[in-house]
Amino acid sequence: MRATRREFLQWTGLVGLSLGAGCSGALRAGGAKRPNIVIIMADDMGFSDVGCFGGEIATPNLDRLAAGGLRFTQFYNCARCCPTRASLLTGQYPHQVGLTVNGRSLTRNGLTIAEALRRAGYRTGMAGKWHLSLTPVLPDAERHQAWLDHRYDPQQPFAPLETYPVNRGFDKHYGVIWGVINHFDPFSLVEGTEPVRSVPEDYYFTDAITDKAVDYIQDWAGRSEPFFLYVAHCAPHWPLHARPEDIAKYKDTYKAGWDQLRADRYRRQVATGLFDAEHTPLPPVQTRGRSWETLSDEQKAFEARKMAVHAAMVDRVDQSTGRILEALGRAGQLDNTVIFFLSDNGASPEIMHGPGYDRTGHTRDGTPVMYDTSPIELLGSERTYMGIGTPWASASNTPFRYWKQESFDGGCHTPLIVHWPTGLKTPPGAVCSQVGHVMDLMPTCLELAGATYPDSYEGHALTPLMGKSLGPVLRGRTRDGYEALFFEHVGGRAVRMGDWKLVAFSRTQDRWELYNLADDLTETRDLAAQHPDRVRAMAAAWGQWAQSVDLPVAK
Known part of the structure; x- marks a missing residue:
């Protein structure tokens, strides 16, 4: 039991x-209009990738949110894609709602934020990666691989339809059901419950889900009800895929290597007051035996290109955020919209060595995908399938140790930005060291919306919430931790x-x-x-x- x-x-x-210690109370003043709520989540983004957390990547829109909002430096996730998503949406530990391991369905003893807010009168929409449904493997390995490569249709859904986002509280969803994609031609792409069988030639997933998010905001703008929007990026999760113009911005940025990158990011973190050097010593880059100085010039160029593509993917996430902010502004909704931006886990050390399960082997036209190595000019295109690897992941997670999957803080620490012009009571640009967890977002959303958490929903008994509202923190106080x-x-x-x-x-x-x-x-x-x-x-x-x-x- x-x-x-x-x-x-x-x-x-x-x-x-x-x-921590603190207090409670309603977030909104009596009679105030209920705020819209937008949650934007990056995928496999390192703690220090964003400019306002020490990074060199151009993220002016996220930096703008931080400058007018609140940054958290001790906020936790669940170290991997599925568990964090489950915990964030339900306010539970992931183990309580079916996500002890990746690739399982979110169970019905947890209510999602979308289900809770829809019953409270909110319009709800999602654009992006779901990754909370049981992912089936076809019994014939060749056919399964062909399915992943858009070259075979088994005439079945990508997962049980009852587990899709539109059956877990979202009025609409455009995005992927599985967790790993070709960013230029994603597998498991759906609109609602219908598969999207082809995409335009210039398609890029980050841009496509942003288009949908903007469409949703425009549609909701003229309505009286508040809205909840969940934008779940697949970037910068491997494979390293980015638009050439974004990669070009970073072609020379990483030529000094991962040790210099980690040192530079840490210096900025200390200089801007995110951390103090006395209580936050900087461990060296964890390289698993790889030294930048022992690499050949060719190897250094290849490694620098990989990190440049990662940076380009983060850059495009920031561009997406900018477009969402513009849409909110045009709709007259920006001031009364609470925006949360975070990552699902630390940067990933993973490097895949071949296709299978959720990894492509060919492009749609039958061109083989290259793993491990490729001509440097192709790295970042859909013809390649790379990850940044251990040293770059370690540098991306500055100042922490380890990476995605681990329960050390490099794996389970997330940069969190909260922005809400009419409701946030902390000084603009404030940095908060109070401890929090992604499961706090569900009870925070309930408080923001004036919604309740029922004992049961649609015939299913619900597990009590484990998360705690961030309301007191957003009011500038110290909460009961x-x-x-x-x-x-x-x-x-x-x-x-x-x-x-x-x-x-x-x-x-x-x-x-x-x-x-x-x-x-x-x-x-x-x-x-x-x-x-x-x-x-x-x-x-x-x-x-x-x-x-x-x-x-x-x-």
Whole structure:
């Protein structure tokens, strides 16, 4: 039997060990018009990729949101695509709503933000990546690969139709059901429940979902009801695909290598007050044995091109954000729209070596896709299938260690920007170090909308919310935080209590590491040997939580 958060904390004796203190209360003044809500999520974007978080990538629109809004420096996600999406949309730990691993369907014991807001009178729309449906594999491997390559139609949906976004609270959805795509010709593209069988020659997914988001805003502009818009990018998730004009902007940017990139980003983070050097020491780039200095000139050029394509993808996400801001402005809706921008996990070290499962083998016209290497001028086109790899991922996640999938902060830390001209009570450009989690967005949206969370929905009993509203923080106050936050994904695991964090690497699950984040936010000094009693207590708490969410690892 699953436990509520309060029951669990009472069992483990953790009540009162809060990550913050604060207050509660309605976000809107009495009689104020309910705000529109827009959530924009990047995919596999590093913590420091955006300019206002230390990056060199041109992100003027996101920087504009930050300058007029609020940035969070200690906000957590679930370290990977599906779990973060599940947690964000339902206010639960992902394990509670079917997403213990990737590629599963969101279960009905969790209410989505769209379902909650639609029942409260909001119009709801989604543009982009869903990745919360069971993804079927055809029994014939050759036919499955041909399906991925748009060269075979099995005459079946991409996933069970009842799990599609339009059947989970969204009035409309344009985007992909699966999680990995050719950005120029995506697999599993749908409008509502209907497959989109072809795309124009100049198609690019980031632009296409932005077109739809703008259309939605224009359609809603003349209506009296507020709206909820969820824009879920696939960029900059591999494969590295970007428009040539965007790549060209960064052709010389990364020639100094990943060590210099990490140092430069950290210097900007400290200079702008995001972090202080005393309590946030900078670990070196994690390269898994690859040194920039030992690479040949040809290898350096190839690596620099990969990071240039990654930057181009982030740049285009920023351009998308700019177009959404323009649409809101034209509609007269910008001032009373709450915008959240974040990433689903840290930058990814993954490099795929061949097609299969969700990866293309050919373009639609039958041209083979190149993995591992290609002529440098083709890198970034749909004829190639690359990832940035470990060193660049480490640099992208400055100042943290590790990357996507891990429960170290490089994997589960997200840059979060909140912008709301008429409602945000913090000073413009403020930086917030209060601890939060993506599961806080659901209860925050409920509070913004004046909506309630029911005991059941459409005949399904609902699990109580685990997230906590960010309302007090948006009002410029300190909120009651979490007694404990828990993490687990494919063996990586962690628990944070106050400033202490206990964490294990996914490949060494039997060894816990302990960090005091008040003095060592970047997890560089393992204190497990000095504090064995604390390790045992926190490990026991994590085990209790794991049992409460039916994690097999705890059995």
